[in-house]
Amino acid sequence: xxxxxxxxxxxxxxxxxxxxxxxxxxxxxxxxxxxxxxxxxxxxxxxxxxxxxxxxxxxxxxxxxxxxxxxxxxxxxxxxxxxxxxxxxxxxxxxxxxxxxxxxxxxxxxxxxxxxxxxxxxxxxxxxxxxxxxxxxxxxxxxxxxxxxxxxxxxxxxxxxxxxxxxxxxxxxxxxxxxxxxxxxxxxxxxxxxxxxxxxxxxxxxxxxxxxxxxxxxxxxxxxxxxxxxxxxxxxxxxxxxxxxxxxxxxxxxxxxxxxxxxxxxxxxxxxxxxxxxxxxxxxxxxxxxxxxxxxxxxxxxxxxxxxxxxxxxxxxxxxxxxxxxxxxxxxxxxxxxxxxxxxxxxxxxxxxxxxxxxxxxxxxxxxxxxxxxxxxxxxxxxxxxxxxxxxxxxxxxxxxxxxxxxxxxxxxxxxxxxxxxxxxxxxxxxxxxxxxxxxxxxxxxxxxxxxxxxxxxxxxxxxxxxxxx
Numbered sequence: 001x002x003x004x005x006x007x008x009x010x011x012x013x014x015x016x017x018x019x020x021x022x023x024x025x026x027x028x029x030x031x032x033x034x035x036x037x038x039x040x041x042x043x044x045x046x047x048x049x050x051x052x053x054x055x056x057x058x059x060x061x062x063x064x065x066x067x068x069x070x071x072x073x074x075x076x077x078x079x080x081x082x083x084x085x086x087x088x089x090x091x092x093x094x095x096x097x098x099x100x101x102x103x104x105x106x107x108x109x110x111x112x113x114x115x116x117x118x119x120x121x122x123x124x125x126x127x128x129x130x131x132x133x134x135x136x137x138x139x140x141x142x143x144x145x146x147x148x149x150x151x152x153x154x155x156x157x158x159x160x161x162x163x164x165x166x167x168x169x170x171x172x173x174x175x176x177x178x179x180x181x182x183x184x185x186x187x188x189x190x191x192x193x194x195x196x197x198x199x200x201x202x203x204x205x206x207x208x209x210x211x212x213x214x215x216x217x218x219x220x221x222x223x224x225x226x227x228x229x230x231x232x233x234x235x236x237x238x239x240x241x242x243x244x245x246x247x248x249x250x251x252x253x254x255x256x257x258x259x260x261x262x263x264x265x266x267x268x269x270x271x272x273x274x275x276x277x278x279x280x281x282x283x284x285x286x287x288x289x290x291x292x293x294x295x296x297x298x299x300x301x302x303x304x305x306x307x308x309x310x311x312x313x314x315x316x317x318x319x320x321x322x323x324x325x326x327x328x329x330x331x332x333x334x335x336x337x338x339x340x341x342x343x344x345x346x347x348x349x350x351x352x353x354x355x356x357x358x359x360x361x362x363x364x365x366x367x368x369x370x371x372x373x374x375x376x377x378x379x380x381x382x383x384x385x386x387x388x389x390x391x392x393x394x395x396x397x398x399x400x401x402x403x404x405x406x407x408x409x410x411x412x413x414x415x416x417x418x419x420x421x422x423x424x425x426x427x428x429x430x431x432x433x434x435x436x437x438x439x440x441x442x443x444x445x446x447x448x449x450x451x452x453x454x455x456x457x458x459x460x461x462x463x464x465x466x467x468x469x470x
Contacts, residue, residue: 174229177227186236192211
Protein backbone atom coordinates (compact mmCIF):
# COMPACT_ATOMS: atom_id res chain seq x y z
CA UNK A 1 0.00 0.00 0.00
CA UNK A 2 1.26 3.46 -0.91
CA UNK A 3 0.32 6.66 0.90
CA UNK A 4 1.10 10.08 -0.54
CA UNK A 5 0.78 13.30 1.46
CA UNK A 6 0.17 16.23 -0.85
CA UNK A 7 1.34 19.31 1.04
CA UNK A 8 0.43 21.95 -1.51
CA UNK A 9 -3.05 23.36 -1.07
CA UNK A 10 -3.23 24.77 -4.55
CA UNK A 11 -4.46 22.87 -7.57
CA UNK A 12 -6.24 23.76 -10.76
CA UNK A 13 -10.01 23.89 -10.28
CA UNK A 14 -11.90 21.36 -12.38
CA UNK A 15 -13.91 23.99 -14.27
CA UNK A 16 -10.73 25.84 -15.23
CA UNK A 17 -8.99 22.58 -16.11
CA UNK A 18 -11.79 21.44 -18.42
CA UNK A 19 -11.76 24.90 -20.03
CA UNK A 20 -8.01 24.60 -20.60
CA UNK A 21 -8.34 21.06 -21.93
CA UNK A 22 -10.91 22.24 -24.47
CA UNK A 23 -8.06 24.23 -26.05
CA UNK A 24 -5.86 21.12 -26.37
CA UNK A 25 -6.28 19.89 -29.93
CA UNK A 26 -5.18 16.28 -29.32
CA UNK A 27 -7.79 14.26 -27.39
CA UNK A 28 -5.14 11.75 -26.27
CA UNK A 29 -3.23 14.62 -24.64
CA UNK A 30 -6.44 15.81 -23.01
CA UNK A 31 -6.99 12.35 -21.51
CA UNK A 32 -3.42 12.16 -20.24
CA UNK A 33 -3.60 15.58 -18.59
CA UNK A 34 -6.98 14.95 -16.98
CA UNK A 35 -5.81 11.62 -15.54
CA UNK A 36 -2.66 13.28 -14.23
CA UNK A 37 -4.85 15.84 -12.47
CA UNK A 38 -6.96 13.04 -10.96
CA UNK A 39 -3.98 11.26 -9.35
CA UNK A 40 -1.72 14.29 -8.72
CA UNK A 41 1.00 14.35 -7.39
CA UNK A 42 1.82 10.78 -8.50
CA UNK A 43 3.25 10.81 -12.06
CA UNK A 44 1.10 8.78 -14.46
CA UNK A 45 4.04 6.73 -15.68
CA UNK A 46 5.04 5.58 -12.21
CA UNK A 47 1.38 4.91 -11.33
CA UNK A 48 0.91 2.55 -14.25
CA UNK A 49 4.32 0.96 -13.69
CA UNK A 50 4.24 0.52 -9.92
CA UNK A 51 0.64 0.67 -8.71
CA UNK A 52 -1.93 -0.17 -11.40
CA UNK A 53 -3.45 -3.63 -10.81
CA UNK A 54 -0.90 -4.19 -8.01
CA UNK A 55 -1.70 -2.30 -4.80
CA UNK A 56 -3.87 0.42 -3.28
CA UNK A 57 -2.71 4.01 -3.12
CA UNK A 58 -3.97 6.80 -0.88
CA UNK A 59 -3.54 10.49 -1.67
CA UNK A 60 -4.19 12.88 1.24
CA UNK A 61 -4.43 16.43 -0.08
CA UNK A 62 -5.42 18.77 2.76
CA UNK A 63 -7.37 20.58 0.04
CA UNK A 64 -11.15 20.06 0.34
CA UNK A 65 -11.83 21.98 -2.89
CA UNK A 66 -9.52 19.93 -5.14
CA UNK A 67 -12.37 18.00 -6.80
CA UNK A 68 -14.96 20.75 -6.37
CA UNK A 69 -17.31 20.98 -9.34
CA UNK A 70 -17.25 17.30 -10.23
CA UNK A 71 -20.47 16.49 -8.37
CA UNK A 72 -22.29 17.67 -5.22
CA UNK A 73 -25.26 16.98 -2.99
CA UNK A 74 -26.90 20.07 -4.50
CA UNK A 75 -26.60 18.49 -7.95
CA UNK A 76 -27.89 15.20 -6.55
CA UNK A 77 -31.00 17.04 -5.36
CA UNK A 78 -31.39 18.91 -8.65
CA UNK A 79 -31.26 15.65 -10.61
CA UNK A 80 -33.94 14.09 -8.41
CA UNK A 81 -36.18 17.10 -9.04
CA UNK A 82 -35.58 17.59 -12.76
CA UNK A 83 -34.77 14.17 -14.23
CA UNK A 84 -36.51 10.83 -14.50
CA UNK A 85 -34.48 8.89 -11.92
CA UNK A 86 -35.79 5.35 -11.50
CA UNK A 87 -35.26 3.15 -8.46
CA UNK A 88 -33.15 0.10 -9.33
CA UNK A 89 -32.08 1.59 -12.65
CA UNK A 90 -30.51 4.91 -11.69
CA UNK A 91 -30.73 4.87 -7.89
CA UNK A 92 -30.30 2.25 -5.16
CA UNK A 93 -31.35 2.73 -1.54
CA UNK A 94 -29.21 0.51 0.71
CA UNK A 95 -28.32 -0.21 4.31
CA UNK A 96 -25.87 -2.43 6.21
CA UNK A 97 -26.72 -3.05 9.83
CA UNK A 98 -25.78 -5.89 12.18
CA UNK A 99 -23.84 -7.58 9.39
CA UNK A 100 -26.79 -7.62 6.98
CA UNK A 101 -26.93 -5.72 3.68
CA UNK A 102 -30.41 -4.71 2.41
CA UNK A 103 -31.77 -2.90 -0.63
CA UNK A 104 -34.91 -0.83 -0.09
CA UNK A 105 -35.86 0.19 -3.64
CA UNK A 106 -39.58 0.79 -4.16
CA UNK A 107 -40.86 0.65 -7.76
CA UNK A 108 -41.05 3.72 -9.96
CA UNK A 109 -39.50 7.16 -10.04
CA UNK A 110 -37.20 8.36 -7.25
CA UNK A 111 -38.61 11.70 -6.10
CA UNK A 112 -37.05 13.93 -3.44
CA UNK A 113 -39.93 13.44 -0.98
CA UNK A 114 -39.23 9.70 -0.63
CA UNK A 115 -35.49 9.69 -1.33
CA UNK A 116 -34.62 12.17 1.40
CA UNK A 117 -36.90 10.33 3.82
CA UNK A 118 -34.86 7.18 3.16
CA UNK A 119 -31.68 9.16 3.75
CA UNK A 120 -32.95 10.62 7.03
CA UNK A 121 -33.82 7.11 8.23
CA UNK A 122 -30.15 6.08 7.79
CA UNK A 123 -30.10 4.63 4.26
CA UNK A 124 -27.29 5.18 1.77
CA UNK A 125 -28.04 6.39 -1.76
CA UNK A 126 -26.14 5.11 -4.79
CA UNK A 127 -26.62 6.87 -8.13
CA UNK A 128 -25.64 4.29 -10.71
CA UNK A 129 -24.93 6.38 -13.81
CA UNK A 130 -24.43 10.04 -12.93
CA UNK A 131 -22.96 10.67 -16.38
CA UNK A 132 -26.50 10.36 -17.78
CA UNK A 133 -27.58 13.39 -15.74
CA UNK A 134 -24.43 15.42 -15.04
CA UNK A 135 -22.69 17.07 -17.98
CA UNK A 136 -19.49 17.48 -15.91
CA UNK A 137 -19.29 13.78 -15.04
CA UNK A 138 -20.05 12.97 -18.69
CA UNK A 139 -17.26 15.28 -19.83
CA UNK A 140 -14.71 13.81 -17.39
CA UNK A 141 -15.52 10.17 -18.16
CA UNK A 142 -15.67 10.66 -21.93
CA UNK A 143 -12.15 12.11 -21.78
CA UNK A 144 -10.76 9.49 -19.36
CA UNK A 145 -11.97 6.55 -21.45
CA UNK A 146 -9.25 7.43 -23.97
CA UNK A 147 -6.63 7.17 -21.23
CA UNK A 148 -7.73 3.67 -20.30
CA UNK A 149 -8.71 2.34 -23.74
CA UNK A 150 -11.62 0.91 -21.80
CA UNK A 151 -14.98 2.23 -20.70
CA UNK A 152 -14.81 4.69 -17.80
CA UNK A 153 -17.87 4.51 -15.58
CA UNK A 154 -18.95 6.01 -12.28
CA UNK A 155 -21.27 5.64 -9.30
CA UNK A 156 -22.05 8.34 -6.74
CA UNK A 157 -22.53 7.38 -3.07
CA UNK A 158 -24.23 9.55 -0.45
CA UNK A 159 -24.10 8.17 3.10
CA UNK A 160 -25.70 9.63 6.26
CA UNK A 161 -23.57 10.26 9.37
CA UNK A 162 -22.92 7.22 11.54
CA UNK A 163 -24.07 4.63 8.98
CA UNK A 164 -22.76 2.08 6.47
CA UNK A 165 -24.50 1.24 3.22
CA UNK A 166 -22.63 -1.77 1.86
CA UNK A 167 -21.11 -5.00 3.15
CA UNK A 168 -17.42 -5.82 2.62
CA UNK A 169 -16.84 -7.03 -0.95
CA UNK A 170 -14.45 -6.78 -3.89
CA UNK A 171 -15.18 -5.54 -7.40
CA UNK A 172 -14.21 -6.50 -10.94
CA UNK A 173 -13.07 -2.97 -11.81
CA UNK A 174 -10.15 -0.67 -11.05
CA UNK A 175 -11.61 1.83 -8.57
CA UNK A 176 -10.73 5.48 -7.97
CA UNK A 177 -12.65 6.70 -4.91
CA UNK A 178 -12.89 10.50 -5.09
CA UNK A 179 -14.07 12.10 -1.84
CA UNK A 180 -16.24 15.12 -2.68
CA UNK A 181 -17.93 16.15 0.57
CA UNK A 182 -17.71 15.22 4.24
CA UNK A 183 -15.60 12.26 5.23
CA UNK A 184 -15.68 8.48 5.30
CA UNK A 185 -13.84 5.77 7.21
CA UNK A 186 -12.41 3.15 4.83
CA UNK A 187 -10.87 -0.26 5.39
CA UNK A 188 -9.12 -2.10 2.55
CA UNK A 189 -8.02 -5.76 2.67
CA UNK A 190 -5.71 -7.89 0.54
CA UNK A 191 -7.24 -10.49 -1.78
CA UNK A 192 -7.83 -13.60 0.31
CA UNK A 193 -6.04 -15.93 -2.13
CA UNK A 194 -4.30 -16.00 -5.52
CA UNK A 195 -7.64 -17.04 -7.05
CA UNK A 196 -9.10 -13.68 -6.03
CA UNK A 197 -6.29 -11.53 -7.45
CA UNK A 198 -7.67 -9.46 -10.37
CA UNK A 199 -10.97 -11.41 -10.38
CA UNK A 200 -13.19 -11.80 -13.42
CA UNK A 201 -16.41 -11.05 -11.49
CA UNK A 202 -17.29 -9.15 -8.34
CA UNK A 203 -17.63 -10.99 -5.03
CA UNK A 204 -20.71 -11.68 -2.96
CA UNK A 205 -21.04 -9.83 0.32
CA UNK A 206 -18.62 -11.03 2.99
CA UNK A 207 -19.05 -11.25 6.73
CA UNK A 208 -16.47 -9.50 8.90
CA UNK A 209 -15.05 -12.87 9.96
CA UNK A 210 -14.23 -13.83 6.36
CA UNK A 211 -11.89 -10.97 5.44
CA UNK A 212 -9.10 -10.81 8.02
CA UNK A 213 -7.34 -7.61 9.04
CA UNK A 214 -7.20 -4.47 6.85
CA UNK A 215 -3.94 -3.44 5.19
CA UNK A 216 -5.24 0.13 5.13
CA UNK A 217 -7.54 2.00 7.49
CA UNK A 218 -8.08 5.68 6.80
CA UNK A 219 -10.59 8.50 6.97
CA UNK A 220 -11.01 10.08 3.52
CA UNK A 221 -11.77 13.79 3.60
CA UNK A 222 -12.93 16.02 0.76
CA UNK A 223 -10.15 16.31 -1.82
CA UNK A 224 -8.62 12.91 -1.01
CA UNK A 225 -8.30 9.97 -3.43
CA UNK A 226 -8.18 6.23 -2.75
CA UNK A 227 -7.33 3.78 -5.54
CA UNK A 228 -7.53 0.01 -5.24
CA UNK A 229 -7.33 -2.73 -7.88
CA UNK A 230 -10.06 -5.26 -8.53
CA UNK A 231 -9.96 -8.05 -5.98
CA UNK A 232 -9.10 -5.85 -2.99
CA UNK A 233 -11.88 -6.17 -0.41
CA UNK A 234 -13.16 -2.86 0.93
CA UNK A 235 -15.83 -1.31 3.14
CA UNK A 236 -16.62 2.26 4.06
CA UNK A 237 -18.67 3.73 6.90
CA UNK A 238 -19.53 7.26 7.94
CA UNK A 239 -18.33 8.82 11.15
CA UNK A 240 -21.04 10.21 13.49
CA UNK A 241 -20.24 13.87 12.82
CA UNK A 242 -20.47 14.17 9.01
CA UNK A 243 -22.20 12.83 5.90
CA UNK A 244 -20.12 11.51 3.01
CA UNK A 245 -20.40 12.08 -0.73
CA UNK A 246 -17.96 10.33 -3.01
CA UNK A 247 -17.82 9.29 -6.64
CA UNK A 248 -16.10 6.09 -7.69
CA UNK A 249 -14.58 6.30 -11.16
CA UNK A 250 -14.07 2.82 -12.58
CA UNK A 251 -12.52 1.11 -15.59
CA UNK A 252 -10.98 -2.11 -16.93
CA UNK A 253 -13.96 -4.40 -16.50
CA UNK A 254 -13.48 -7.54 -18.63
CA UNK A 255 -10.34 -6.12 -20.24
CA UNK A 256 -7.75 -8.81 -19.48
CA UNK A 257 -5.54 -11.05 -21.61
CA UNK A 258 -7.97 -13.83 -20.81
CA UNK A 259 -10.89 -11.81 -22.17
CA UNK A 260 -8.98 -11.30 -25.41
CA UNK A 261 -7.99 -14.98 -25.63
CA UNK A 262 -11.65 -15.92 -25.18
CA UNK A 263 -12.13 -14.39 -28.62
CA UNK A 264 -8.81 -15.57 -30.10
CA UNK A 265 -8.92 -19.28 -29.23
CA UNK A 266 -12.31 -20.28 -30.72
CA UNK A 267 -11.48 -18.44 -33.95
CA UNK A 268 -8.00 -19.99 -34.07
CA UNK A 269 -9.46 -23.47 -33.62
CA UNK A 270 -11.99 -22.90 -36.38
CA UNK A 271 -9.21 -21.82 -38.75
CA UNK A 272 -6.94 -24.69 -37.71
CA UNK A 273 -9.63 -27.29 -38.39
CA UNK A 274 -10.24 -25.78 -41.81
CA UNK A 275 -6.59 -25.57 -42.83
CA UNK A 276 -4.66 -28.33 -41.02
CA UNK A 277 -5.52 -32.01 -41.31
CA UNK A 278 -3.82 -32.77 -37.96
CA UNK A 279 -6.73 -31.07 -36.20
CA UNK A 280 -9.21 -33.17 -38.19
CA UNK A 281 -7.68 -36.57 -37.51
CA UNK A 282 -9.78 -38.86 -35.35
CA UNK A 283 -9.14 -39.53 -31.68
CA UNK A 284 -7.75 -42.98 -30.72
CA UNK A 285 -10.56 -45.51 -30.77
CA UNK A 286 -9.81 -46.56 -27.18
CA UNK A 287 -9.09 -43.12 -25.63
CA UNK A 288 -12.12 -43.31 -23.34
CA UNK A 289 -10.60 -46.35 -21.60
CA UNK A 290 -7.57 -44.44 -20.28
CA UNK A 291 -8.55 -40.72 -20.33
CA UNK A 292 -11.05 -38.79 -18.27
CA UNK A 293 -11.40 -38.15 -14.53
CA UNK A 294 -12.07 -41.79 -13.69
CA UNK A 295 -8.74 -42.71 -15.26
CA UNK A 296 -6.68 -39.73 -14.09
CA UNK A 297 -4.83 -41.67 -11.36
CA UNK A 298 -3.98 -44.62 -13.60
CA UNK A 299 -0.36 -45.15 -14.68
CA UNK A 300 -0.86 -45.87 -18.34
CA UNK A 301 1.75 -44.92 -20.95
CA UNK A 302 -1.06 -44.13 -23.37
CA UNK A 303 -2.07 -41.21 -21.14
CA UNK A 304 1.35 -39.57 -21.48
CA UNK A 305 1.24 -40.05 -25.24
CA UNK A 306 -2.27 -38.58 -25.44
CA UNK A 307 -1.34 -35.52 -23.35
CA UNK A 308 1.81 -35.00 -25.39
CA UNK A 309 -0.31 -34.94 -28.55
CA UNK A 310 -2.64 -32.35 -26.99
CA UNK A 311 0.38 -30.19 -26.11
CA UNK A 312 1.68 -30.38 -29.68
CA UNK A 313 -1.68 -29.31 -31.10
CA UNK A 314 -2.00 -26.46 -28.59
CA UNK A 315 1.40 -25.11 -29.65
CA UNK A 316 0.40 -25.44 -33.28
CA UNK A 317 -2.90 -23.70 -32.58
CA UNK A 318 -1.13 -20.44 -31.75
CA UNK A 319 0.07 -20.19 -35.36
CA UNK A 320 -3.56 -19.88 -36.47
CA UNK A 321 -4.46 -17.19 -33.92
CA UNK A 322 -6.26 -14.29 -35.69
CA UNK A 323 -5.05 -11.80 -33.09
CA UNK A 324 -5.82 -8.63 -35.04
CA UNK A 325 -9.35 -9.82 -35.81
CA UNK A 326 -9.90 -10.67 -32.13
CA UNK A 327 -8.58 -7.26 -31.08
CA UNK A 328 -11.07 -5.71 -33.48
CA UNK A 329 -13.84 -7.68 -31.77
CA UNK A 330 -12.70 -6.28 -28.44
CA UNK A 331 -12.54 -2.82 -29.98
CA UNK A 332 -16.13 -3.12 -31.22
CA UNK A 333 -17.24 -4.01 -27.69
CA UNK A 334 -15.28 -1.06 -26.30
CA UNK A 335 -16.77 1.39 -28.80
CA UNK A 336 -20.25 0.15 -27.87
CA UNK A 337 -19.43 0.69 -24.16
CA UNK A 338 -18.06 4.21 -24.70
CA UNK A 339 -19.73 7.46 -23.87
CA UNK A 340 -20.27 9.79 -26.82
CA UNK A 341 -17.83 12.70 -26.97
CA UNK A 342 -18.84 15.94 -25.29
CA UNK A 343 -17.83 18.47 -27.92
CA UNK A 344 -15.97 21.67 -27.18
CA UNK A 345 -17.42 24.92 -28.50
CA UNK A 346 -14.84 24.94 -31.30
CA UNK A 347 -15.56 21.33 -32.27
CA UNK A 348 -19.28 21.98 -32.28
CA UNK A 349 -18.92 25.06 -34.48
CA UNK A 350 -16.82 23.19 -37.05
CA UNK A 351 -18.83 19.93 -37.14
CA UNK A 352 -22.30 18.87 -38.24
CA UNK A 353 -23.54 19.92 -34.79
CA UNK A 354 -22.81 23.54 -35.66
CA UNK A 355 -24.09 23.51 -39.22
CA UNK A 356 -26.17 26.66 -39.88
CA UNK A 357 -29.20 24.80 -41.29
CA UNK A 358 -32.37 25.97 -39.54
CA UNK A 359 -36.02 26.98 -39.90
CA UNK A 360 -36.55 30.72 -40.32
CA UNK A 361 -39.39 32.89 -41.59
CA UNK A 362 -41.45 29.95 -42.78
CA UNK A 363 -38.70 28.12 -44.68
CA UNK A 364 -35.56 26.02 -44.26
CA UNK A 365 -32.49 28.19 -44.69
CA UNK A 366 -28.73 27.61 -45.00
CA UNK A 367 -29.36 24.01 -46.00
CA UNK A 368 -26.35 22.03 -47.13
CA UNK A 369 -22.66 22.76 -46.84
CA UNK A 370 -19.97 22.25 -49.40
CA UNK A 371 -16.97 20.02 -48.81
CA UNK A 372 -14.30 20.44 -51.45
CA UNK A 373 -10.87 19.00 -52.18
CA UNK A 374 -9.12 21.84 -50.33
CA UNK A 375 -11.32 21.50 -47.21
CA UNK A 376 -9.18 20.47 -44.23
CA UNK A 377 -10.68 17.80 -41.98
CA UNK A 378 -9.78 15.42 -39.17
CA UNK A 379 -11.50 13.03 -36.75
CA UNK A 380 -13.22 14.78 -33.84
CA UNK A 381 -11.54 12.41 -31.35
CA UNK A 382 -8.66 10.00 -31.59
CA UNK A 383 -10.76 6.98 -30.65
CA UNK A 384 -14.13 7.96 -32.04
CA UNK A 385 -14.10 5.39 -34.85
CA UNK A 386 -12.35 2.18 -35.89
CA UNK A 387 -12.20 0.15 -39.10
CA UNK A 388 -13.10 -3.53 -38.75
CA UNK A 389 -13.63 -6.27 -41.32
CA UNK A 390 -16.04 -9.18 -41.11
CA UNK A 391 -14.21 -10.98 -43.92
CA UNK A 392 -16.58 -9.75 -46.60
CA UNK A 393 -17.04 -6.03 -45.98
CA UNK A 394 -15.22 -3.27 -44.10
CA UNK A 395 -17.20 -1.47 -41.42
CA UNK A 396 -16.48 1.70 -39.49
CA UNK A 397 -17.68 1.42 -35.88
CA UNK A 398 -18.08 4.69 -34.01
CA UNK A 399 -19.20 6.29 -30.73
CA UNK A 400 -20.67 9.63 -31.84
CA UNK A 401 -24.27 8.36 -31.67
CA UNK A 402 -23.91 6.41 -28.42
CA UNK A 403 -26.16 7.28 -25.50
CA UNK A 404 -24.97 8.58 -22.14
CA UNK A 405 -26.97 5.62 -20.76
CA UNK A 406 -24.91 2.40 -20.95
CA UNK A 407 -25.87 0.28 -23.99
CA UNK A 408 -29.15 2.13 -24.54
CA UNK A 409 -28.30 2.12 -28.26
CA UNK A 410 -27.19 -0.75 -30.47
CA UNK A 411 -23.56 -0.63 -31.76
CA UNK A 412 -23.23 1.99 -34.49
CA UNK A 413 -21.42 1.25 -37.77
CA UNK A 414 -21.38 2.22 -41.42
CA UNK A 415 -20.01 0.23 -44.35
CA UNK A 416 -16.96 1.74 -46.02
CA UNK A 417 -16.59 1.08 -49.73
CA UNK A 418 -13.46 -0.77 -50.83
CA UNK A 419 -12.28 2.23 -52.83
CA UNK A 420 -12.52 4.45 -49.72
CA UNK A 421 -10.89 2.12 -47.15
CA UNK A 422 -7.39 3.51 -47.69
CA UNK A 423 -8.74 7.03 -47.30
CA UNK A 424 -10.38 6.12 -43.99
CA UNK A 425 -7.17 4.54 -42.69
CA UNK A 426 -5.27 7.64 -43.74
CA UNK A 427 -7.63 9.87 -41.75
CA UNK A 428 -7.37 7.67 -38.64
CA UNK A 429 -3.58 7.64 -38.66
CA UNK A 430 -3.29 11.36 -39.55
CA UNK A 431 -4.92 12.42 -36.24
CA UNK A 432 -4.42 14.97 -34.70
CA UNK A 433 -3.39 16.70 -37.94
CA UNK A 434 -5.90 18.23 -40.29
CA UNK A 435 -5.56 16.96 -43.86
CA UNK A 436 -7.17 18.14 -47.05
CA UNK A 437 -9.94 16.03 -48.51
CA UNK A 438 -8.00 16.02 -51.75
CA UNK A 439 -5.07 14.25 -50.04
CA UNK A 440 -7.16 11.20 -49.05
CA UNK A 441 -5.81 8.18 -50.98
CA UNK A 442 -9.10 7.21 -52.61
CA UNK A 443 -9.46 6.14 -56.23
CA UNK A 444 -11.22 9.29 -57.44
CA UNK A 445 -11.94 12.85 -56.38
CA UNK A 446 -15.60 11.91 -56.08
CA UNK A 447 -14.73 9.09 -53.65
CA UNK A 448 -12.69 11.49 -51.53
CA UNK A 449 -15.49 14.04 -51.24
CA UNK A 450 -18.26 11.46 -50.69
CA UNK A 451 -16.24 9.83 -47.86
CA UNK A 452 -15.71 13.19 -46.19
CA UNK A 453 -19.40 14.08 -46.58
CA UNK A 454 -20.46 10.78 -45.03
CA UNK A 455 -18.13 11.20 -42.06
CA UNK A 456 -19.20 14.83 -41.58
CA UNK A 457 -22.89 13.89 -41.59
CA UNK A 458 -22.25 11.19 -38.97
CA UNK A 459 -20.44 13.66 -36.70
CA UNK A 460 -17.09 11.84 -36.95
CA UNK A 461 -14.99 14.62 -38.48
CA UNK A 462 -14.84 18.37 -38.20
CA UNK A 463 -13.21 21.00 -40.37
CA UNK A 464 -10.34 23.36 -39.67
CA UNK A 465 -12.72 26.28 -40.33
CA UNK A 466 -16.56 26.25 -40.16
CA UNK A 467 -18.03 25.31 -43.52
CA UNK A 468 -19.95 27.76 -45.65
CA UNK A 469 -23.34 26.81 -47.09
CA UNK A 470 -23.46 25.71 -50.70
